Amino acid sequence: MRKYRRFFPLGLGILLVAGVALWGYGQMAARQAAETALTNKYNLAFYNLMNNVQNMEVILSKSLVGQETKQDAQLFMGLWQESLAAQSNLGQIPVTEASVARTIKFLNQVGAYSQSLATQTAGGASKSDDQWQTLNKLYKQAQTLNGELRDVEANLSSGNLTLSELRRDSRYVLRRAGPQLANSNFQVIDRNMQQFPTLIYDGPFSDHIVKKTPVGLEGAQVSGDQARDIALKFIGSRPDTTYIASVAGTVNGRIPVHRVDITPRPAQNGERISMGVSSRGGKVVWMLNSRSPGAAALSVREAGDIAGSFLEDRGFKEMESTYYEVRDNLAVYNYAATQGKVILYPDQIKVTVSLDNGQVVGFDAANYWMAHNERKLPQAKLSVTQAREKLSPKLEDVTPGRLALIPKTVDSEVLTYEFQGRLEKDVFLVYIDALTGEEVKLLKVIKTNSGVLTM
Amino acid sequence: MYLRRVIKASLIIGALLVSGMVIWRGGEALGQSTVLYWGSSGPQVTKVQALLNRWGYYTGPIDGYYSGKTFAAVQDFQRKNGLNPDGVVGDRTWAALGHPVVRQSAYGTYSSGAARGVSDNNSVSLLARVIEGEAADESYTGKVAVGAVIINRTQSGAFPSSIAGVIYQPHAFESVTNGQYTRPVSDESIRAAQAAISGFDPSNGATFFWNPYKPVNAWIWSRQVLTQIGQHIFAR
Numbered sequence: 022m023r024k025y026r027r028f029f030p031l032g033l034g035i036l037l038v039a040g041v042a043l044w045g046y047g048q049m050a051a052r053q054a055a056e057t058a059l060t061n062k063y064n065l066a067f068y069n070l071m072n073n074v075q076n077m078e079v080i081l082s083k084s085l086v087g088q089e090t091k092q093d094a095q096l097f098m099g100l101w102q103e104s105l106a107a108q109s110n111l112g113q114i115p116v117t118e119a120s121v122a123r124t125i126k127f128l129n130q131v132g133a134y135s136q137s138l139a140t141q142t143a144g145g146a147s148k149s150d151d152q153w154q155t156l157n158k159l160y161k162q163a164q165t166l167n168g169e170l171r172d173v174e175a176n177l178s179s180g181n182l183t184l185s186e187l188r189r190d191s192r193y194v195l196r197r198a199g200p201q202l203a204n205s206n207f208q209v210i211d212r213n214m215q216q217f218p219t220l221i222y223d224g225p226f227s228d229h230i231v232k233k234t235p236v237g238l239e240g241a242q243v244s245g246d247q248a249r250d251i252a253l254k255f256i257g258s259r260p261d262t263t264y265i266a267s268v269a270g271t272v273n274g275r276i277p278v279h280r281v282d283i284t285p286r287p288a289q290n291g292e293r294i295s296m297g298v299s300s301r302g303g304k305v306v307w308m309l310n311s312r313s314p315g316a317a318a319l320s321v322r323e324a325g326d327i328a329g330s331f332l333e334d335r336g337f338k339e340m341e342s343t344y345y346e347v348r349d350n351l352a353v354y355n356y357a358a359t360q361g362k363v364i365l366y367p368d369q370i371k372v373t374v375s376l377d378n379g380q381v382v383g384f385d386a387a388n389y390w391m392a393h394n395e396r397k398l399p400q401a402k403l404s405v406t407q408a409r410e411k412l413s414p415k416l417e418d419v420t421p422g423r424l425a426l427i428p429k430t431v432d433s434e435v436l437t438y439e440f441q442g443r444l445e446k447d448v449f450l451v452y453i454d455a456l457t458g459e460e461v462k463l464l465k466v467i468k469t470n471s472g473v474l475t476m
Numbered sequence: 477m478y479l480r481r482v483i484k485a486s487l488i489i490g491a492l493l494v495s496g497m498v499i500w501r502g503g504e505a506l507g508q509s510t511v512l513y514w515g516s517s518g519p520q521v522t523k524v525q526a527l528l529n530r531w532g533y534y535t536g537p538i539d540g541y542y543s544g545k546t547f548a549a550v551q552d553f554q555r556k557n558g559l560n561p562d563g564v565v566g567d568r569t570w571a572a573l574g575h576p577v578v579r580q581s582a583y584g585t586y587s588s589g590a591a592r593g594v595s596d597n598n599s600v601s602l603l604a605r606v607i608e609g610e611a612a613d614e615s616y617t618g619k620v621a622v623g624a625v626i627i628n629r630t631q632s633g634a635f636p637s638s639i640a641g642v643i644y645q646p647h648a649f650e651s652v653t654n655g656q657y658t659r660p661v662s663d664e665s666i667r668a669a670q671a672a673i674s675g676f677d678p679s680n681g682a683t684f685f686w687n688p689y690k691p692v693n694a695w696i697w698s699r700q701v702l703t704q705i706g707q708h709i710f711a712r
Contacts (some may be wrong), residue, residue: 030481057655068640178601272703274680295617311616
């Protein structure tokens with residue numbers, strides 16, 4: 022009985038505390054889940070807003086060089102859409118109306134202006150000089166707004182700020198975008214292309230990959246063992262290193278491949294290589310090397326030469342370097358196939374070179390094998406000079422122009438003249454149909470901090 | 477008397493529970509724990525065992541449990557590499573193993589200064605965070621593949637068309653739903669995000685991935701399975 026009396030309070034205590042703890046933990050977990058869900062919603066709205074404003078900026082700058090009314094009408098429709106979407110996304114971010122009123126006003130003005138211009142240009146009337154000036158002004162303001170948003174984003178991604186905090190202290194950040202954007206002289210204004218700038222990664226035209234079957238791959242099926250030998254041969258040899266390769270499995274899908282894992286001995290920096298060798302024809306489709314690069318010792322040009330000879334050694338003749346990008350001591354080079362003097366943009370290959378020792382650490386030819394074949398190219402009906410006349414007179418430093426095959430829809434390609442030109446600091450690529458003279462495509466070359474350049 | 481004892485017992489148990497919870501939650505928040513010692517377990521331990529095995533320090537089973545043999549092997553490795561042979565895998569031992577611990581990610585360095593509005597850094601950092609959250613323990617190829625799934629989704633008509641839209645789609649990614657994706661990002665995840673954005677796709681067009689060792693919705697198995705990389709099945 023004594024014993025029982027001693028343990029009873031303990032038992033009751035345990036029960037009580039356990040009950041309370043369970044309930045409390047449940048509450049805490051629920052609150053945390055709710056807060057995370059809310060923060061995620063805010064983040065979504067914010068990142069979408071960023072996308073919208075970036076797209077607005079790109080479209081605005083395109084509208085400055087677009088010459089054809091038909092293209093213009095499309096641009097303005099897109100601009101209108103983007104500004105509407107931006108407004109609705111901004112409305113979901115927990116900041117007070119007062120702090121973003123001017124930003125909203127700017128978005129409204131862009132929306133209204135683009136709507137009126139869309140109507141005008143769809144009716145066949147091209148934009149006037151005054152209108153061009155206004156567009157230019159709006160473009161500058163969109164740049165400013167973008168800069169502000171990127172500062173906020175930097176704070177977000179470094180964890181200095183969460184958007185649910187904004188709810189509590191909404192005087193922060195977005196207000197700063199206000200004053201500079203407040204321009205009462207605004208009268209009025211533009212269309213979408215992409216959600217993130219693919220140009221700098223893929224060179225123009227990377228979206229055609231949706232195509233169903235790889236036309237570049239022919240020949241017999243290869244076995245896993247053959248794939249392993251092909252992979253080892255592709256790697257080449259490195260002094261004092263043995264490569265051990267094993268087939269890690271197969272990958273179905275667009276281009277069925279054998280995945281081969283390769284470990285060098287001795288390993289450097291945890292280096293591991295993974296490669297996709299097509300089951301049909303036994304071509305290397307991609308290669309990834311996990312090694313992290315050391316300090317850069319090579320120039321971008323030297324590394325570019327390495328990329329070029331790497332391709333040539335592996336049987337890719339008639340390739341032309343188009344764009345490159347440098348990031349964290351890795352340089353990515355884009356190459357496109359050529360046929361005669363025509364550059365075939367759908368047939369592209371990416372080669373990543375590590376700038377510390379010049380090793381090729383990445384290779385991606387999925388696009389190339391999807392598209393590459395001997396084309397029956399039509400005869401151009403326009404001369405370069407005739408095509409040049411279709412360009413906007415505002416474009417400066419225009420390149421001589423060259424023939425380029427670009428994808429028009431998922432399964433059609435069009436022969437064009439490619440021109441590169443400049444408007445103030447912005448560089449554009451304009452594609453004029455070599456048969457009809459129509460402006461097919463207008464691209465903006467984006468230079469990031471990592472220094473994307475056209476070559 | 478009774479009441480006093482009840483209160484006393486409650487306080488003691490309460491204190492124990494609270495401290496236990498703090499420790500437990502701390503462990504969860506760290507996610508990919510970087511310090512390993514006798515008694516640790518998980519994929520990080522497997523990684524160390526595999527590395528030490530490859531270099532001939534460790535001959536035991538690669539089972540993810542940090543026990544006596546692993547301890548001895550780590551000490552051995554530390555001695556040969558001029559480290560304090562304490563048998564604990566901390567920052568310096570990780571570095572010597574070729575997996576330096578990255579506490580601060582590379583983004584943020586781009587934060588300001590650039591006047592040009594359009595950039596892709598936001599896409600890269602967002603993508604890198606989800607890769608870290610979903611595939612921190614996967615190989616580089618496995619990380620790129622997870623990134624590629626997100627990119628593939630943006631290009632598929634069945635999903636939102638922006639990276640943010642795909643990532644924040646409710647319940648699309650576990651690490652986003654539970655907030656884990658906000659932890660620091662490793663260099664490898666950033667490189668993987670960049671590779672995925674530039675078009676590398678070891679998954680060959682997959683729009684789904686899942687860990688078959690965890691309970692998943694049976695519906696998911698009706699997708700066309702493309703391949704398995706590490707612990708993830710990729711399908712479309």
